[in-house]
Amino acid sequence: MSIQQLNFRNIQIALFIGLAAIFFSCTNENNVLNDDGKQGETEDLETDFKVFKAKQIFFALPSPIETAMILKKAGAQYNEDFLNKLDNVNKYTTSKQMALNLGVYSADLSYASLYDQNQTSIKYMAASKKLADKLGILSAIDQSIINRLENNVNNRDSIMDIISETFMNSNSYLKDNQRTQIAAIILAGGWIEGLYLSTQLVKTTKNNKDLITRIIDQKLSLTTLINMLENENKVPNEDITSILKDINEIKLIFDQVKVNSSNIEPVGSKDDKVTKLSVKTEMIYKKEDIDRLIVKVENFRTSVIK
Amino acid sequence: MKKYFQFLLILSALSVIPFWGNAQCKNFAKKAKIDLLPFIHDGIYNATVLSEGETAELYKTFYSGQQYRIAVVAEETMPKVEFKVMDSKRKVLYSNKEKGFAKTWDFTLESSQQLIIAIQVQTVETLIDEIAKGCVTVLVGFMNEEDKIQK
Known part of the structure; x- marks a missing residue:
């Protein structure tokens, strides 16, 4: 085949790809259908939200940095003994172990950083990088991020921003590459570590009422977690099926805890900048329920990090 | 053999086409984080390509004692985007349509709740051949109250 023939063939291929791209984009534009199969028309938004089936549903779990912030506000102290040991990072070889523990280390990193444990934060970021690399999450955590972390050790807002960025890099990379199952397992790992830290901290905190409230709050995000995994x-996916089995056992204990809420009423601030959502909540639980939860979460977390 | 490789080339090129939009959304979402400032982004990536009239929903637990900002940002070429925040019974607590399609909403909660953020790209009233389509991202940020007090 001559060079001219090759070039012509390449042009043909490029044209074909171009036409295919146009075809794909057109079909995507036309896929908004009402229940009756007709293309969507918007008249009244109240009706539209009922008529239209949402094209995309997002289940957003609390991120590790948010969980750490909540724990600190509830009066939790820092205790390094609760973190997953850094030496364990080399033990994780399956994608399930790596993904779960990337979530675990992310939660530990967030917890350490909020208590200004700078050297520990850098070490846990390095462990997270190791697992992210092994999972093929390219450039989620590169050396420049670790350097930025080292250069901003005295600025907690910057540190939180860097951690948030690495978390977004990981889950956006996985979602964009259709590896949403791995993304979900990482989030599940972060969620279980957050719950583990709270339940351990309850044992070592004298005035632990606020911490118990935060644990019971996780009943809400547990629903989101189960929906996301399902x-x-x-x-x-056998990894997700096995995680769901453990999570559902935790749910059985949470089901014993009753949370009653009044209607939510929005109340505007004087300057109309921040709305307060006024709502009263009553939590009904027995101490034994919390004790059972502590044990169950500890066992599950032990199986995750071993 | 050459034909076989050409076929593979075409196939692999076609396979990435549906993801182009999503990959673009990642960079768009990163830039959109500026709308959250001075709140700290929670690090969760919620972005997708939507056309006019299409909807998306986000389910999230929000905690008492935190001040949150929700930012719903669409590409500049897109029509306006309405976002509603609803409770678990789908009672509307906030709609940005009543606030001139504001991109952000700041709020606190008296007790922790699961809320639904429902977004819908508005339709363009003028008749044009091309349907508007682009990235829309829902970002959630929280205030680092401790540092705010220290500062």
Whole structure:
């Protein structure tokens, strides 16, 4: 085949790809259908939200940095003994172990950083990088991020921003590359570590009422976690199935705790800048429920990090 | 053999086409974080390509004692985007349509709740051949109250 023929063939290929791209974008533009199969028209938004099926549903779990912030506000102290040991990082070889523990280390990193444990934060960021690299999450945590962390050790806002950025890099990379199951397992790992830290801190904190409230609050995000995992398990995945089994055992204990809430009423501030959502909540639980939860979460977390 | 490789080339090129939009959304979402400032982004990536009239929903637990900012940002070429915040019974607590399609909303909660953020790209009233389509991202940020007090 001559060079001219090759060039012509390449042009043909490029044209074909271009036409295919146009075809794909057109079909995507036309996929908004009402329940009756007709293309969508908007008249009244109240109705539209009922008529239209949302094109995309996001289940957003509390991120590790948010969980750490909540714990600190509830009066938790820093205790390094609760963190997953750094030496363990080399033990994780399966994608399930690596993903779960990337979530665990992210939560530990967030917890340490909020208590200004700068050297520990850098070490946990390095452990997270190791697992992210092994999972093929390219450039989620590169050396420049670790350097930025080292250069900003005295600025907590910057540190939180860097951690938040690495978390977004990981989950956006995985979602964009259709690896949403791994993304969900990482989030599950972060969630279980957050719950583990709270339940351990309850044992070592004298005035632990606020911490117990925060633990019971996780009943809400547990629903989101289960929905997210079940959604990802529509294409059955044995790793997610096994995680769901443990999470559902935790749910059984949470089911014993009753949370009653009044209607939520928005109340505007004087300057109309911040709305307060006024709502009263009553939590009904027995001490034994919390004790059972502590044990269950500890066992599950032990199986995750071993 | 050459034909086989050409076929593979075409196939691999086609396979990435549906993801182009999403990959673009990642960079768009990163830039949109500026709308959250001075709140700290929670690090969760919620972005997708939507056309006019399409909707998306986000389910999230929000905690008492935190001040939050929700930012719903769409590409400049897109029509306006309405976002509503609803409780678990879908009672509307906030709609940005009543606030001139504001991109952000700041709030606190008396007790922790699961809320739904429902977004819908508005339709363009003028008749044009091309349907508007682009990235829309929902970002959640929280205030680092401790540092705010120290400062």
